[in-house]
Amino acid sequence: MSSNPAMTSDQIAVIKATVPVLAQHGNTITTVFYRNMLEAHPELNTIFNTPNQVNGHQPRALAGALYAYASHIDDLGALSSAVELICNKHASLYIQPDHYKIVGKYLLEAMGEVLGAALTPEILDAWATAYWQLADLMIGREKQLYEQSEGWTDWRDFKIVNKVKESEEITSFYLAPVDGKPLPNFQPGQYISVQAHVPALEYAQARQYSLSDQPKPDYYRISVKKETGINSSDPAPAVTHPGYISNLLHDTYNIGDTLQVSHPYGDFYLSPSKSETTTPVVLISAGVGLTPLTSMVNTLTSQAPESRKLHFIHGARTSAGRAFKDHISKLSLSSPVQATFFTSHLTESDKEGTDYHHVGRVDLNKLDDKDLYLEDTQTEYYICGPEKFMTDIESSLKAKGVAADRIKMELFVVHRYTNIRYHRLKSNMTTKIGVFPASGGLGTSIVNHLSKQVPASQLVLVARKPENLVKLQGEGATVRHADYDQPSTLDTAFDGIDVLMLVSYASFEIEHRVKSHRLAIDAAIKSGVKHIFYSSLGFGTGLSDKSVAHVMGAHIETEKYLASSQDKIPYTSIREGLYSESFPIYTAWFDPQNPVDEITIPHTGSGPGIAWVKRDELGEATANLIVAHVNDPANFKYRNQVVLLSGPREISLAETIDIIGRTIGKPLSIREISVDEYVRLPQIGDKHTYKDVDLSREWATAWQAIKNGETAVVSPALGEILGREPEAYEKTIKELIG
Numbered sequence: 001m002s003s004n005p006a007m008t009s010d011q012i013a014v015i016k017a018t019v020p021v022l023a024q025h026g027n028t029i030t031t032v033f034y035r036n037m038l039e040a041h042p043e044l045n046t047i048f049n050t051p052n053q054v055n056g057h058q059p060r061a062l063a064g065a066l067y068a069y070a071s072h073i074d075d076l077g078a079l080s081s082a083v084e085l086i087c088n089k090h091a092s093l094y095i096q097p098d099h100y101k102i103v104g105k106y107l108l109e110a111m112g113e114v115l116g117a118a119l120t121p122e123i124l125d126a127w128a129t130a131y132w133q134l135a136d137l138m139i140g141r142e143k144q145l146y147e148q149s150e151g152w153t154d155w156r157d158f159k160i161v162n163k164v165k166e167s168e169e170i171t172s173f174y175l176a177p178v179d180g181k182p183l184p185n186f187q188p189g190q191y192i193s194v195q196a197h198v199p200a201l202e203y204a205q206a207r208q209y210s211l212s213d214q215p216k217p218d219y220y221r222i223s224v225k226k227e228t229g230i231n232s233s234d235p236a237p238a239v240t241h242p243g244y245i246s247n248l249l250h251d252t253y254n255i256g257d258t259l260q261v262s263h264p265y266g267d268f269y270l271s272p273s274k275s276e277t278t279t280p281v282v283l284i285s286a287g288v289g290l291t292p293l294t295s296m297v298n299t300l301t302s303q304a305p306e307s308r309k310l311h312f313i314h315g316a317r318t319s320a321g322r323a324f325k326d327h328i329s330k331l332s333l334s335s336p337v338q339a340t341f342f343t344s345h346l347t348e349s350d351k352e353g354t355d356y357h358h359v360g361r362v363d364l365n366k367l368d369d370k371d372l373y374l375e376d377t378q379t380e381y382y383i384c385g386p387e388k389f390m391t392d393i394e395s396s397l398k399a400k401g402v403a404a405d406r407i408k409m410e411l412f413v414v415h416r417y418t419n420i421r422y423h424r425l426k427s428n429m430t431t432k433i434g435v436f437p438a439s440g441g442l443g444t445s446i447v448n449h450l451s452k453q454v455p456a457s458q459l460v461l462v463a464r465k466p467e468n469l470v471k472l473q474g475e476g477a478t479v480r481h482a483d484y485d486q487p488s489t490l491d492t493a494f495d496g497i498d499v500l501m502l503v504s505y506a507s508f509e510i511e512h513r514v515k516s517h518r519l520a521i522d523a524a525i526k527s528g529v530k531h532i533f534y535s536s537l538g539f540g541t542g543l544s545d546k547s548v549a550h551v552m553g554a555h556i557e558t559e560k561y562l563a564s565s566q567d568k569i570p571y572t573s574i575r576e577g578l579y580s581e582s583f584p585i586y587t588a589w590f591d592p593q594n595p596v597d598e599i600t601i602p603h604t605g606s607g608p609g610i611a612w613v614k615r616d617e618l619g620e621a622t623a624n625l626i627v628a629h630v631n632d633p634a635n636f637k638y639r640n641q642v643v644l645l646s647g648p649r650e651i652s653l654a655e656t657i658d659i660i661g662r663t664i665g666k667p668l669s670i671r672e673i674s675v676d677e678y679v680r681l682p683q684i685g686d687k688h689t690y691k692d693v694d695l696s697r698e699w700a701t702a703w704q705a706i707k708n709g710e711t712a713v714v715s716p717a718l719g720e721i722l723g724r725e726p727e728a729y730e731k732t733i734k735e736l737i738g
């Protein structure tokens with residue numbers, strides 16, 4: 001029993017009030033925290049993944065977890081899956097109660113260092129209590145896990161007794177305990193931590209590897225993918241590449257060598273079942289994600305060969321890269337296992353029917369419903385692979401009517417798990433969701449992502465050109481006409497809609513835009529809409545209602561109007577971050593097809609930057625927020641709030657231009673010019689003209705806003721809502737212009 005004090009209701013209110021502070025400063029706090037703690041306690045380097053420290057992933061993940069914790073401080077049940085995932089990983093690293101003391105000390109000190117006087121004694125006290133509330137919960141759960149480990153409570157020496165190449169990239173290591181004692185059972189799907197000394201770092205590092213065979217008393221098998229492009233004899237990737245340990249195992253660990261291994265842990269595993277069960281199972285994986293599912297298929301075929309339907313679906317980049325192909329194919333001949341292989345890049349030697357069945361990435365729509373056992377409402381689905389793969393497959397299963405609680409995914413990273421609210425619930429089948437305008441870049445993306453999660457019959461799509469929406473109309477969506485510029489068309493446009501997504505009027509002037517938004521909000525109130533989402537913009541330093549950017553003026557006014565109308569219609573204003581795709585606007589219309597050497601803008605390029613974000617990820621997260629509200633309006637956490645969705649990293653304009661230059665293979669530079677010079681640039685033309693009025697000078701205030709840091713805020717909300725790390729700017733740009 002803990003002796004730490006329970007949180008008071010005042011402290012809970014203080015924690016909730018600091019959520020926006022975490023949105024803004026969380027990343028800086030956790031970066032300072034790791035730096036200070038590891039400087040003072042270098043022995044902890046063995047516990048933390050060094051490349052993830054260096055690439056900023058770990059501070060971001062912790063900032064996301066803190067943000068989720070603060071947001072759910074009065075509803076900790078929502079975090080129980082995340083806590084279970086973290087505690088399992090902690091147990092596999094043998095985290096002890098004393099570690100929590102060190103982490104608590106440095107975390108609170110980092111808050112003080114970053115927030116300065118803003119961290120009042122009252123806030124500090126509330127956070128100290130909140131920290132120990134969570135720490136006690138986790139220490140308690142980890143104690144239980146250690147108690148269930150049959151006395152195996154520290155790293156144990158294992159010898160490599162066999163090393164087998166399974167494919168071009170994947171090699172299995174058979175690990176037997178040096179002490180020769182029998183190994184405990186595990187649940188198929190669980191992992192072990194493997195610790196290896198890294199000469200380049202002069203300390204050990206641990207990584208988690210799924211067990212790839214069924215439980216055996218004398219060995220564990222892991223199957224490890226070798227990353228291309230890194231050489232384990234080169235010390236540099238030891239600090240930068242998360243795949244370094246895997247390559248070290250491939251290159252330098254052989255039969256007879258010793259490694260340290262943890263007891264098996266993990267919360268992704270085959271539902272423990274009675275031997276007589278006949279519930280069908282579909283195992284869907286990509287790449288090396290097949291390892292835990294191979295453990296499952298081996299276990300299942302050894303238990304109930306003739307009664308249980310099993311389908312093993314795997315996607316590989318090349319057929320030669322597919323591990324266990326012969327093994328799975330053989331199982332499919334002698335037991336009720338179906339095997340379906342997808343290969344994205346065929347080679348001449350690939351034979352259809354043996355090396356592959358379908359070309360391309362895994363696409364469940366290429367399979368018959370009966371082969372996915374959709375008719376059986378008990379069928380369980382297990383997915384493992386890259387995050388985007390898992391969430392895409394999950395959406396595809398949901399669109400086919402599979403209930404969320406029958407879909408299980410292997411999610412390794414913590415902050416991504418806090419999205420349970422956004423992905424795991426079954427959509428309420430009667431709520432009508434409206435989108436206006438439902439065309440355009442953002443509107444189309446929102447509608448596409450909504451249609452993956454709810455039946456088209458729940459969607460009401462409103463646009464000034466409804467003829468562009470026939471596809472979804474054909475699938476059962478209601479389509480209506482309305483035009484911001486013809487107010488009377490708004491009168492009945494939102495009738496029957498429960499939740500409305502209002503995409504802002506596309507313009508950068510203020511007056512007409514605000515008037516149009518007000519008319520639409522009033523019309524929504526009249527039509528009885530129960531909640532309105534509004535697409536605002538990512539200027540304004542996080543959630544502030546001040547901005548020097550002219551383009552933000554209409555959004556701030558609209559947010560004020562929404563706040564003043566909240567008694568009539570609850571709202572959520574989503575500050576959609578600056579689109580990665582919109583770089584031309586901030587580079588004086590740089591054209592990658594006709595590239596100039598020098599970009600002339602009223603900005604030097606250095607100083608605070610922009611947390612760029614891919615437009616389609618904004619559409620996806622916006623759709624997830626709408627679905628979260630539809631599923632559980634009473635607990636929707638952004639009711640009457642503003643939320644910022646910005647990208648994963650702040651990138652200065654100079655670096656932005658550098659990335660664009662590298663992508664097109666041409667060095668680019670910035671030359672700062674005055675606003676007077678900017679408005680006269682020939683390429684500006686009428687790009688900033690609205691209804692014959694030239695707003696170029698007003699537009700140029702955006703650069704001052706960038707200089708002031710208004711667009712530099714990295715908010716963890718996007719990753720949390722997407723359930724994965726948002727796409728890196730470099731990748732979006734490469735896809736766009738590479």
Ligand SMILES: NC(=O)C1=CN([C@@H]2O[C@H](COP(=O)(O)OP(=O)(O)OC[C@H]3O[C@@H](n4cnc5c(N)ncnc54)[C@H](OP(=O)(O)O)[C@@H]3O)[C@@H](O)[C@H]2O)C=CC1
Nearest residue numbers: 437439440441442443483484485504505506507577578579
């Ligand atoms: N976050 C960011 O970086 C950026 C945000 N934005 C803003 O975000 C919002 C959405 O952007 P996005 O979807 O990318 O913009 P798009 O230009 O792709 O789409 C504009 C949409 O507005 C519709 N529209 C235009 N005029 C009217 C009208 N009078 N009545 C009804 N609908 C109208 C268009 O309909 P139709 O299909 O009929 O033409 C289209 O659906 C806009 O307000 C835009 O200004 C813009 C750029 C960057």
